[in-house]
Amino acid sequence: MGTGNFTDDFKRDAVAQITERGYPVKEVSERLGVSTHSLYAWKRKFAESVSGDSEKDAEIRRLKRELLRVTEERDILKKVTAYFARDAK
16 A cells, blocks of 8 residues: 545545445455555544534435335325226226
């Protein structure tokens, strides 16, 4: 692993692979050619600056789950309505 000066965007993207996409630190380290120590340091640094974003992300995930549930309920009700409409004829 070489030493290098990485941009903040590169560091944020590397941290996002770990925190948002769930990749293991070791895998990201090997793939990007960065030490695991650096990744953990970047994670600490950028986690502090985006704590408000994580709350927004959690709310978005919750709303997406709720939307999925409501969409499934709607689809079930459509099928039931169509079924009973056929029987009424």
